Amino acid sequence: MSSKVRNPDLQLDFYNNIGQVKLREKIAALLRVFEEAGALELHLPALLDSNVLIDLYGEDIRNRAYTATDTFGSKKILRPDFTVPIVQLHIATKKKEAKYSYSGSVWRSQPHESKKPSEYHQVGFEYFHEIEAWKADAQVFELFYRSLKGIELHTDLGDMGIIRAIVKCLDISDTKRRLLLRHLWRPARFKQLLSQLSTGDSITDPKAMLFRAVANEKAEDYIKENGPIMGKRSIDEIIARSKDLMRAESKKPISKSAVLLIEKIQTLQSSLVDAPKNLTEFFHLGSEIVEVCDNLARRIQSMTELGVNVNELNFVANLTRTSLEYYDGFIFISSVKGASFLPPVAQGGRYDALTSILGKGKKIPAVGGIIRPEILSFLNGDA
């Protein structure tokens, strides 16, 4: 026993412990602000059901999260964020309006050579609401803005709804549209698809035989010749997709001007207050874009009324939380000015696509965000 007491690591732990006490104070202060805003504090499990997460995020979650298996083969994932368990809990309560707060560790697996921590704290606030989305967005943003008062921040705001609206307005086949929409969260894949769909060379030679068969109404025979039929995909499904592909082929590729517009919107950056004006040049594409832009203007107005100095905020049209899918509307990311080596101190946004999947198609509008209290401690010199 005595040799353990002399262990120099224990001494280090003692200093670490002081840091932890300060960190707890930061966390408690944030939770108080969230409570005053009407949040109910939740205490959530660290081990999550792996099936739910894999179904939502795909196998890729295993590259980003820690997985655990017990001796009975039951698989769990160490929570990479709080969103999923909160949405599940909220759905179970059957309430319509609710505000929740929470704090605790999250675990993210980092690339081998990365210096990013694989365990850190999040203090968060989530708002499930019935009021208009732009109003709720503004309220949540104002709350985070207020919680971080006194820190010099660089804050980018974006809206995934804009690029989504543009894709919805494009004159392309539904198959291509679905493909583009599915990959909004993967910028590299999105770019590649766009260039493919604009040159029209997506269909390769192997399809020639298939298309001939479809044209001669011999598709079913052609499929059976290549049989046997097995698994979940049916002959009808394959014929339907083949016809889709043929139709898509005959449809003209995405016009060069449309591609230029998409590229332009993806590079659009300005001050937040100038953003609605800058978006007017895309209005001719369709009414969806006008609508998204109106929402943006209302959100800015509402934020101003709540006391946010909108003049110091930036707008970045292609701002995406690339690490997570389903953030599909308003997004914000705040970093500490002059400290680019630190991860963002706060981030959040709207995730109606996520709640709709977990709610089995039900519309459950939700917006929220997190603060990383370790960064606040660091700024105070506590860590």
Added chain:
Amino acid sequence: MEKLKLAIPSKGRLMDLTIDWFARQGIEINTSKISREYSAKISGTTNIEILLISASEIPKELATGRIDLGVTGQDLVREKIPSWREILIELKLLNFGKADLVLAVPNFWVDVDSIDDFDAVAINFRRKNGFRLRIATKYHNLMRSYLRRMGVADYQLIDSQGATEGAIHSDRADAIADITSSGKTLEANHLKVIGEEPVLRSQATLYLSHVTKWPLSKYQTLKQLTGMMSMNDEKIRVLQDTKFREF
């Protein structure tokens, strides 16, 4: 004097081909089977210890530094040691044990030829069936990083440690990813490979581990060995780095 530890596959064709290959370099490995234990040694040398280890366990042994050299498949190393580049050196590609890791779907999926098709079908599949398209494989890390690179997201991996080709027929999976050398097994199971390039081209490879320190004597044994294999010293020069050197 510390011995240089060289591991070769412990059974089958891979073991025979490895012994043949070393023989062609003038390195005679004698194996003897006493009761159920295999042992081997290089004739004429005492400072090299030959170990017979299952090819699938050699990557981990290399990564932990329990062996210095090992012959195994590139597929196994890349799958089991994702950060292999930092700790292992591919000393020599041995030009046998060649196989490709491929993604295969039922032959009657006549609308699927490319990874783009696969992606589109996976999206539809999830919408229609309410769960993600299942790929049976034992190469989880390789497939995840490949599919991420290709931008495919709507899939799930089903673990399959053997007879993977049959997984679709028994409705355990909708597609498979496996190693194939001739493609005959896939054909017999009415499967076809998609994509122009395989996920990975693999062959038997002689690996060098540099996770542990190299005492001078062991380093000299290695130089002697690479000299016999008529290799230049370029690849083992890293061991002279003070990081690894103990001499």
